[in-house]
Amino acid sequence: MDPIAPRTKCVLLIMALVVFCLFGTKANAQEGSVIYTGKIVDRDSGQPVAYATVMIGDLSTQQAITGVTTLEDGTFSLETNAGDHYIEISFIGFEKVVLQPPAPQNGIVDLGTVEMSEDAQQLEEVVVEGEVSQTVFKLDKRVFNVGKDLSSTGASALEVLNNVPSVNVSIEGQISLRGSQGVQVLINGKPSILTSDENNALGTITANMIDRVEVITNPSAKYDAEGTSGIINIVIKKEEKRGFNGSVSVNTGVPDNHSVGISLNRRTEKFNLFSQLGTGYRELPNEITIRNTDLTTGTTILSTGEEFRNETFYNFILGTDYYFSPSSVLTLSGNFALEIEDQPSATNFAALDNFGNFTSEWERTEVTDARNPKFQYELQYKKDFEDHEDHDVLFSALGNFFGKDQSSEFEDVTLAGESRDADQNTRTNFQESVFTFKLDYTKPFSDTFSIETGAQYILNDVSNDFEVQNLENGAFVTDTGLTNIFEFGQNVLGVYGTTAYEGKKWGIKAGMRLENTDVGTFLVNTGETNDQNYTNLFPSMHTSYKFSEKVSLQAGYSKRIYRPRLWDLNPFFNIRNNFNIRQGNPNLLPEFTDSYEVTGIFLIGKTSLNLGVYHRYTTDIIERISIFENNVNVTRPENIGTNNAWGVELNTKYSPVNWLTLNVDVNYNTFARSGSLEDTLFDFSAEQWSSKLLAKVKLPLGIDVEATGNYRSAYQTVQGEINAIAFLDFGIRKKMMKGKGVLNLSVRDAFASRIRENQISQDSFELFNRSFRARFVAFGFSYGFGKGGTMQYSGAKRM
CATH class of the missing domain: 2.60.40.10 (Immunoglobulins)
Structure with missing residues (x-):
């Protein structure tokens, strides 16, 4: 028997009575x-x-x-x-x-x-209201409303994340949460090609596209258990104001970073049609210095140069919402993007003997061309029930495809000393598809008690065809040791249930998630396989107590998993620098983490202060290990023991006057590593800390200025040390044309001090790696028409 049928009949009967009463009233009121x-x-x-x-x-x-x-x-x-x-x-x-x-x-x-x-004043107030970034604390997450932060204007999602408390982004784009890189990044609550490791797509989401960022350090069972340090959910804006709205933006920058974007939206009573078009060109230079020293022979290989990643990009998004009723909406959207890459790079190499004398010098040049098509499509249905605003059901089906067709030519030309002349070609044909099916149901039984339940199924299928050819006797010959087709498949099925009680002072939320993982890798040319299937339970518990309007306390626990990703497993990579090779390990096991935290929230006058302590215990932790032979460094991930981390975190916001706002974020943690690989022990204890200071100043004439200072301490790794980094981002913006037009200027790494250095010192070898991306300056203008707000389309690609 259909449990909805009696309710439906009752609703229809009530509707009929209402209609009868309305028509009766209308008939009597005609006169x-x-x-x-x-x-x-x-x-x-x-x-x-x-x-x-x-x-x-x-x-x-x-x-x-x-x-x-x-x-x-x-x-x-x-x-x-x-x-x-x-x-x-x-x-x-x-x-x-x-x-x-x-x-x-x-x-x-x-x-x-x-x-x-x-109303000019009202328009201005609407714009200003949208700019205020504030933190909303919920039972199991923190929500940061991005607004129009100046240091995010003209930037990508990576720069936005770097301004979020608890989050750091390295020069290479690696995201860490409270000092740990085991982060699951979601787009609108779902896994996405945009957040995968093997491409730069997350950097193509522009700041103006982001509505808010949710930081979930201890996710409830409702969320995917992936990510040992938690989840970062990027929620994308979608204009829904009625009528016809749009925006146009033009941006330019140094290094070359130019784009034109158009955003259009038309909303009627039943339909919301939205689209975005964008095209542009950008350059991403990277200065490198690498030194490999063999302590046994005393020989050294030194490489210096500038790598480029130049991209021409095109993007088109089209979607529609259909409102069956005010409480029932169907969304269908699609996105096509094309990147055309050019990577002209030149690296100077030098070989030194044990006395420091040059024995050979040569230049390695690279010519790389690639075409990267991306497709994304989504069907989503949401139904809000009338008995309660939080009673709803949501179903979504999301498909992502990412491809890369790349060819590279490498030429080594001897400049002095021993001959190093050589030619190499590489070919890459990469295809990845990800399908996500998700169903969530929320039912409040009262204003204080509710349950959630649902399921998610993620299918990931990857093929990477990689070939290396060496020039031998005037003909290119395939290097069988570096050539193979790597196939990777991973399916994850999860079901969950949570229950929550939220009273005026006290609240608690508990849940359980069951996930089954079926993963397999296959090296086609050699026939090597590694199949794993495992099922795990992931409990979660959150509670909060409100002592007064100014003092609250929250506590949480969750169990998490980090599944090895494609580039952790794939043993074949680009040989841009053939003395420093990065490989994967098909035999990796997943990490598991138990995470605990307690946070106090204090409102003191004009200041909000959040102070938390946390603990994470991780088993089978994955670390990249350097293996050194003949001055060639090969890094490979391995499961090495456990990590026991304790930390303290402080976030505060203070506005001493109306025109000045200060945000401070400080994170400190200490950790103890224990583990071994073959005959080598990796037991040690260390600490690290980071801090951010964001200052925002409102000036007359609609001018705003913002600066963000960042500092990250040096910290020890399993084999070496990462250096400390301090850098400043700066921005200025001028509103005009009644708030519909915006001029903005932004500077990333204003003092060119964001330099990453990694030093590894072992008994038989030493490694030094220095990376520096140039200072970025961007200038743009955007104009919003219709009754929608202004949007900025930055010098990057939209996805």
Whole structure:
């Protein structure tokens, strides 16, 4: 028996009674009623104002009696039988119009064309309100409303994340949360090709596209268990204001970083059609210095140079929402993007003997061309039930495809000493598809008690065909030791249930998630396979207590997993620098982490302060280990023992005056490593800390200035040490044209101090690696038309 059927019959019966009453009331009220008609237009442009509110109000109580919204052409028709009343017309961004009703003729009053003037002050307030970034603490996550942070203007999602408390992003784009890189990054709550390790797609999401960032250090069982240090969920904006809205933006920068973007949206009562188009070109230079020293022979290989990744990109997004009713919506969207890569690079190599004398010098040049098509499509249905605002069901089906067709030519030319002449070609044909099916159901039984349940199925299929050819006797010959087809498949099925109680002072949320993982790798040329299938339970528990309006306490626990990803497993990689090779390990096992935390939230005058302590215990932790032979460094991930980490975190926001806001984020943790690989022990204890200071200043004439300072301490790794880094990002913005236009200037790494150095010192070898990306300066202008807000399309690609 269908459990919904009785409720449906009841609802239909109630609706029939309501309709009968309405028609009956209308029939009895025809006598003495008045019909008002008219058309609402914009005084400046003469264009009709769609979806403006026309209200009939009672003169004595000033309360609304009835009302309608204008149609697409600005017209309306409204009937009332009220006595003393007035007419009020309103729409966001316009001054209200109040009319006294003229005498009707035959029960009809034609108000004609009513003009509305834009309210400059209200428009400005709307813009400013959208700029305020604030932290919202929920039972199991922190929500950071990105707004229009200046240091994020003209930047990518990676720069936005770098400004979020608890989060750090390295020069190479590696994301860490509270000092740990075991992070699961989601887009709109779902896994995405954009967040995978093997491409730079996350850097193609522009700051203006992001509505908010959710940091979930101890996710509840509702979320995918992936990510030992937690989850970062990037929520993308979607314009839904009624009528026709859009924006155009033009950006330029140094190094070359140029783009043009258009965003369009049209919303009616039933449909919301949205689209984005963008094209541009950008360069990503990277200066490198690498030194490999064999302590047994005393010989050294030194390589210096500048690597480039130049990209021309095109992007098109089209989607629509269909509203079956105000509480039921179906969304269908698609995205196509194409990147055309060019990687011209030149690296100078030098070989030194044990006395420091040069025995050979040569130059290695690279010519790489690649085409990277990306597709993404999603079907989503959401139903909100009428009995409670949080009672809903959500189903989504998401498909992602990423491809890379790349060819590279390497030429080694001897400059002095021993001959190093050589030619190599590489070919890569990479294809990845990810399908995610998700169903979530939330049912509140009261204002304090609710349950959640659902399921998720993720299918990931990858093929990487990689070939290396060496020039031998005038012909290119395949290097069988470096050539293979690597196939990777991983399917994860998860089901969960949670229950929560949230009272005025105390709340608790507990849940359990069951996940089955089926993963397999296959090296086609050699026939090597590694198949694993495992099932795990992932409990979670969160609680909070509100001592007063100014003091609250939260605590949480969750069990997490980090599954080895494609580039952890794939043993074949690019040989750009053939003395420093990065490989994968098909035999890796997953990491498991138990995570605990307690956080106090304090409101002290104009200051909000959040102080937390946390503990993470991880088994089978994955570390990249350097294997050194003949001055060639090969890094390979291995499962090495356990990691026991304790940490303290402090976030605070202070506004001493209206025009100045300061945000401070400090994170300190200490950890103890224990493990071994073959005959080598990796037992040690170390510490690391990071801090950020963001200052935002509001100046007259609509000018805002913001600066973000970052410091990350040096810290010990299993074989060496990563250096300390301090750098500053700076931005300035000028609003104009009643807030619809924005000029912005942003500078990344203002003092060119964001330099990463990695030093490894072992008994038989030493390694030094220095990486520096140039200072980035970007300038842009954007203009929003219609009644939507301004959007900036930065010098990067949209995905």
